[in-house]
Amino acid sequence: AQTVTQSQPEMSVQEAETVTLSCTYDTSESNYYLFWYKQPPSRQMILVIRQEAYKQQNATENRFSVNFQKAAKSFSLKISDSQLGDTAMYFCAFMGPQRGGSEKLVFGKGTKLTVNP
């Protein structure tokens, strides 16, 4: 079974600085999908970014980018120019390749990020 590990339970960063959240995963699949979700204090789960393993180019969404290292099975999230509104729990998640099969989202335990003014 796939597992997702987020080794940093909590992190903090100063406003306007850059922070990187770590995620590693374990799988024997060659193709799969990775996600970062954000959960602010409102508890709403919000998709931040999505990466397809067969794409070598790292995904980017505005101030959010990933560093996807397939061989190392690493999928870190970089937040540039951190804003107070980035304060949230961040979850890394893995999904296997099959469409219509038994592939589900597997979540890490989360990293609580605090952006300080």
Next chain:
Amino acid sequence: DAGITQSPRHKVTETGTPVTLRCHQTENHRYMYWYRQDPGHGLRLIHYSYGVKDTDKGEVSDGYSVSRSKTEDFLLTLESATSSQTSVYFCAISGALGGGETQYFGPGTRLLVL
């Protein structure tokens, strides 16, 4: 934002009582999911549905049942609530199962079982 609502948003109940949580979507998505979120565990899948009256178990299905009589509604029932089922419950929807399809989440239901 995807049109997903959950009801109730908060509930306090007593051990041994039945509880039903409702997820309603307006996106006409075929696939719906129930997760629970607990400190130190992230989100874990309870049950999912791949169509009307078609459901299957997830990672932590013991003590839960689900039903889906209409595309837009997915119900999660705790037949006899226990304190270990105190949690935050999230519903999610997607247009496909697996294959990298993004899941969109509802606002969550906080359940406290005394």
